Amino acid sequence: MTRFHACATCIHYRQQKTGHGIRRYCQRLGYETKPYYQFRCWTPKPHVQALIEKERNREEKKNE
16 A cells, blocks of 8 residues: 555545535445545556656665
8 A cells, every 4th residue: 555545536436416515425436425534446647657657766775
């Protein structure tokens, strides 16, 4: 898990405006969720994957 791991950074996270407000849910699981929740099925969005790689490369250079 990374510090980026949260529902809001997953490709399955969706928001939908309704008459009662905004519905936040996981399209894959069908669960109502919050942006900061975490599930094991997390698949990061492409821009988050790039940030993770950038951070990983930075750490590797630091440890050399």
